[in-house]
Amino acid sequence: MENELRNAIRELFANQGVGVAIGYGRVGVDGAVGAVFVTSPDDVDQLVWNNECRQNLAVHLTRPEVKALGKIAIVCKPCDARAVVVLANEAQIKREDLVVVGVVCEGIRNVKPDGSTSDKDYPKCETCVQHVPANVDVVIGETSKGEALDAKNAEVATTAGHQAKLAKLRAMSAEERFQYWRDEFSRCVRCYACRQSCPLCYCNRCVADKNRPARIDTSASLKGNFAWNILRAFHLAGRCVGCGACASACPAGIELDLLNLTLANAAKEHFGFVAGTEVGAAPLIGTYDRDDKEEFIR
Amino acid sequence: MSTETKAPDAFEPKIVAFVCNWCTYLGADLAGTNRLEYPANVRIIRLPCTGRIDFNLIVKAFEIGADAVLVSGCHPGDCHYTAGNFHARRRWKLFRELLDTVGVDLNRVYFSWISAAEGAKFQSLVTEIVEKTKAMGPYQEYKSIVAES
Numbered sequence: 001m002e003n004e005l006r007n008a009i010r011e012l013f014a015n016q017g018v019g020v021a022i023g024y025g026r027v028g029v030d031g032a033v034g035a036v037f038v039t040s041p042d043d044v045d046q047l048v049w050n051n052e053c054r055q056n057l058a059v060h061l062t063r064p065e066v067k068a069l070g071k072i073a074i075v076c077k078p079c080d081a082r083a084v085v086v087l088a089n090e091a092q093i094k095r096e097d098l099v100v101v102g103v104v105c106e107g108i109r110n111v112k113p114d115g116s117t118s119d120k121d122y123p124k125c126e127t128c129v130q131h132v133p134a135n136v137d138v139v140i141g142e143t144s145k146g147e148a149l150d151a152k153n154a155e156v157a158t159t160a161g162h163q164a165k166l167a168k169l170r171a172m173s174a175e176e177r178f179q180y181w182r183d184e185f186s187r188c189v190r191c192y193a194c195r196q197s198c199p200l201c202y203c204n205r206c207v208a209d210k211n212r213p214a215r216i217d218t219s220a221s222l223k224g225n226f227a228w229n230i231l232r233a234f235h236l237a238g239r240c241v242g243c244g245a246c247a248s249a250c251p252a253g254i255e256l257d258l259l260n261l262t263l264a265n266a267a268k269e270h271f272g273f274v275a276g277t278e279v280g281a282a283p284l285i286g287t288y289d290r291d292d293k294e295e296f297i298r
Numbered sequence: 299m300s301t302e303t304k305a306p307d308a309f310e311p312k313i314v315a316f317v318c319n320w321c322t323y324l325g326a327d328l329a330g331t332n333r334l335e336y337p338a339n340v341r342i343i344r345l346p347c348t349g350r351i352d353f354n355l356i357v358k359a360f361e362i363g364a365d366a367v368l369v370s371g372c373h374p375g376d377c378h379y380t381a382g383n384f385h386a387r388r389r390w391k392l393f394r395e396l397l398d399t400v401g402v403d404l405n406r407v408y409f410s411w412i413s414a415a416e417g418a419k420f421q422s423l424v425t426e427i428v429e430k431t432k433a434m435g436p437y438q439e440y441k442s443i444v445a446e447s
Binding site for chain 2: 166169170172174175176177178179180181182207215216217219221222223224226227229230231233234237238258259262263265266267270271284285286287288289290292293294296297298
């Protein structure tokens with residue numbers, strides 16, 4: 001599959017005038033997999049594909065220095081490909097200036113916050129619903145694990161295991177939930193890795209960095225951490241594609257994606273909306289329906 | 299005005315009401331001109347539209363010691379800016395779910411539609427919120443994370 005991927009990218013350099021290919025390569029000192037930016041067909045052999053390719057590379061698509069390299073080819077897992085759809089829907093990228101190389105994904109290996117790995121799948125991938133990328137230009141690889149999920153058969157991009165975890169959390173009392181997040185957020189150091197790793201957190205200047213007036217407490221205090229994590233999750237309401245990049249980037253191992261999953265479930269349940277599955281879809285927040293639910297309003 | 303003296307340690311909840319300039323604010327005003335008495339625990343913050351009410355304001359209200367928050371705007375179809383309240387309604391529907399998962403007590407977050415003619419509704423709703431919040435007591439959980447910060 002790795003050779004198939006490299007050949008496809010070489011082909012794109014030759015025939016489609018691609019200026020840069022964003023893919024995975026062994027870039028860490030210890031051979032860890034990260035993003036590589038291939039600008040010449042001679043370097044295509046740097047690209048790898050295996051079960052360590054965790055990052056969502058779509059995060060680089062909105063960077064001006066990457067856009068300056070010319071037409072982009074990008075390697076996307078099925079969950080990452082949804083982020084490309086949202087970016088195009090929100091007019092952050094021009095889809096026609098982009099070649100999306102979707103790779104069939106059977107799950108990414110778990111890397112714990114301390115750097116140790118286990119052969120067990122990354123928690124999000126244990127029972128993932130999508131293995132074949134949708135809305136991409138080229139598909140690499142094949143699998144027996146089901147077909148591409150697009151607007152017609154959209155499901156929230158998550159797993160039964162993750163849903164079970166959220167259901168367990170939501171079955172607790174409000175006090176217990178608050179205590180759970182209190183314990184979790186007390187470890188947050190406000191490094192904003194969650195924000196930086198997220199392809200859809202693309203604001204040039206984040207509201208958390210604004211200090212006149214300061215919207216939220218910028219120190220890593222408990223109240224600031226609550227405010228920040230609520231803010232981050234809600235700014236992704238109806239937009240988060242569930243790639244899990246935030247949670248996997250979190251050095252404190254906070255399961256931030258449970259908050260996003262709550263909102264993704266709510267969007268599906270109340271508005272029948274699944275982010276990143278429909279090309280050209282209007283954003284969920286920013287549109288309205290006269291018949292939206294309002295049973296909670298007095 | 300009541301002339302009863304309250305016990306000095308009686309809990310008086312702080313209620314923050316984010317209200318729309320065009321409807322609920324005028325409804326509250328009407329309650330005043332009609333001499334409809336409502337508890338003084340509510341702090342009214344006037345904004346141009348419910349569509350303007352950033353969810354951070356709710357979080358901020360709890361941070362600075364609110365025991366309950368009310369967000370109130372125009373009935374659907376009555377928005378001065380045509381659709382601000384429709385946008386707000388969708389946003390709050392999702393935001394409540396997030397607050398629920400985070401464990402914020404949803405019994406302390408209220409949403410309502412109150413028009414400029416509904417002074418009595420404003421009075422009864424605020425009275426009810428104050429009574430319920432008094433029964434629940436101070437919002438210790440949120441106050442404790444602020445105290446630790």
